[in-house]
Structures are given as C-alpha cells and as structure tokens.
Amino acid sequence: MARSLSSLQTLVLLFAVFLSLVSAWDISNDNDRHSCQAYSRDPLQGCDEQKTVFVDLVSSSSKYKTVQSAVASLPNNTDTYIILIASGNYTEQVNVTRRGPTYLLGQTAHPNNQSYNTVNIIWRAIAVTGLDNAFTSTLTVAPNLNASLTGSGPTGFAVPDGTPLGCIDFRTYNLNFINDFAPYSDDPSLALSISYANGGFYYTGFYSYQDTIYVGKLGNAYMHSSTIAGQTDFFYGFGTLWVQSCSVLLRNCGGGITAWKGTNTTFVNKYGVYIVDSTVKAANESIAAVIKGKCALGRPWNAQMRAIFARTYLDASILSTGFIDWNPARYNNYTVQAEYKDYGPGYNATGRAISKYDVQLSDAQWAPYSSPQKVFQYQGTGRFGNTGWIDWSV
Secondary structure (H helix, E strand, C coil), rough: CCHHHHHHHHHHHHHHHHHHHHHCCCCCCHHHHHHHCCCCCCCCCCCCCCEEEECCCHHHHHHHHHHHHHHCCCCCCCCCEEEECCEEEECCEEECCCCCCCCEEECCCCCCCCCHEEEEECCCCCCCCCCCCHCCCCCEEEECHHCCCCCCCCCCCCCCCCCCCCCCEEEEEECCCCCCCCCCCCCCCCCCCCCCCEEEEEECCCCEEEEEEEEECCEEEEEEEEEEEECCCCCCCCCCEEEECEEEEEEEEECCEEECCCCCCCCCCCCEEEEEEEEECCCCCCHHHCCCCCCCEEECCCCCCCCEEECCCCCCCCCCCCCCCCCCCCCCCCCEEEECCCCCCCCCCHHHHHCCEEEEEECCHHHCCCCCCCCCCCCCCCEEEECCCCCCCH
C-alpha cells in the first residue's frame, strides 16, 4: 500500500511539472503577451512576474522611471528578461549590450496595430563632423561601442577580432523610436542601430529623416507589421535586414530609400536589405504632391550593395527607373539592386526596362532570397537558417 501511495505521489508530481512547463509564459504566445501589455491596476498582471521589470515615467510605485535604468538593472547573463513600459514619452537613449534574450513591450490596448502605440522613446541628435553615427541612435543593440561604430570608407569601421556577440534574441513590441533632431534630412540621425546581435521588431515605429535604420556588421534584424519613416538612405548598413509586411513612409526624397555596403567573406553571404510584401508611400498627402516620381528605391553605398524589393506596393512617389547609382559612380557587376513582382503606380514597367541600375528578378533568381531562412546566417560561420529568434506568430 505504501509503495502504491509513493508511486501515485510521484505521478502527481510529474504531472504538476508537466503542467507548469506546458503553461509557462511565452513571449511568442499572443494571449500571454497581450495579457501582459494590457492596462490593469497591477501592471504586471498577465506577465511573467519573475522575469518582468516595469517602467513608468510618472508612477510613484514604479522603481524604474527610464527604460535605460531598467535595462541596466538586468544581469549580464544568458537568462531571459522582459521590460514592460507604461504609456508615455521617454526622452532618452536605450543601449542593450547583454547577451541573454531581452524583450521590450509597450503597454497598449491595441497590440495588433502599430498606429495605436502609446510608448514613444525619443532622442534628438545628428552626426556632426567627427562624431560617428552610432552616437546618435535612439536605440542601440550591440555588445560594445566598437561593434556599433559605422566608420567610413568602403569597409567601414574595423571591428576588432574577438569582439563577442551581443543579444542573441532581442525584441520590441508596440514601441515607437524617434530621432527628431530636425524635420528634414540634416546628417545621420539614427532611430535604430543593431550590430553583432539578432533583433526582431514587431508593431514598432521608427521615425527619423536620414539613416533611420542601421543594421551593422554581423547584425540580423527582422521587422514585421511595423512602420519605418525617413527621407535619405533610411535603411542602411552592412548586415542583413528583412522587412516583412511593413509600412515604409517617405517624408521626402533624398539619396535613396536603401543604401547598403556589401562585405567580402570567406563564405557565401547574403548580407543586404529585403523589403517584402510591404507598402512604400508618401507620409502624407501634402508631401505626396511634392515628391511624385522623384524617390529612388536605393543607391549603392558600396559596389556590393544588395537591396531587393519583393511583392511590394509602390505609390506614385517612386522614380520611374527605380534604383539609381551613387555619385561618384559605384554600381558594377557585383551590385544587386533588384525587384521581384512589385506593383502599384510607382512601378513603371517602361521606366524599369530602360533602367541601368534596376534588375527585375525571375522566379528562379528570387528563389535563393525568398525567405528569412535563406538569408539570415549564424554570425561568423556563414551557416544559413539563423531564425530561432524570430517570432513567427506575428
């Protein structure tokens, strides 16, 4: 009888452990995440309370008044942590260097709609002479300063050998990052800088005018259901960026929408920017009349530029010939400036046919780039399929 009772207790214990594992809070579970983001008297209701830090600019009950103070409070290890941010405008720069999974959530009643975001993280800076672009960014995700520096010349800043990787799984949900130094393009003003790290950005807004998004060396970034606004070269970098089902807003025209620097590696790489199943349009009706037919899809930051717009709606703002060359010329046989089944008033078949700098891809030519699994690589090895950090539930 005692042995039977012991066996029953063991089964009950195992079942309880099983239930705890099955019901564990999961950032990729919409119900779990939405419950955490919802407004409630207890802000951590619905969150994983053991791993979640709450930030509130105005509440006396919140230990953390800035996002950066909450980030700095996290241990520098590989454990997972969540930062829940109350509605408000936070004027600060956020710098994430830790390696462990780090998720930033904005409180919201509309978690599936970026336009209703209520958390704005704002900075105002441009890269004046002698100041690297890295110092201007509202949000930086990188293991250290050296990893985040842009530098100059065809290959940019030489990141020292042995620089470690930063965050292996960084995510934002329902936040806006704004660099509004000036209401026009006036030198680099980054909203996001990510290097030597993996980052997923969901229902997130990025607003600036020049160089809004920087994906640096060994940076992997995935954006979904987000909004990116800019004027000049506002997707630029060295790493790999996949922009899926997003809204790209043209605040004016300058340079191109994209500008990338390719890198020589001992392995085949697919570093570049891929804008897929998205929309590209004027930010508002008044600017639409000014920029009609004037905005280039991109230009080569160096000759190994790779930028592809695929199945994306282009409004009338887009230049009839699509992409352009840099001045002085950089476009050559190594440059990939391409489109795949784009459409809309900004897709001019006649103009594309005579373009010197825009290639229309066939199904076979698009196939090697046709999914995140085919372009995201494990940093340093070149092995493809580095997508475990992407939230496929969005």
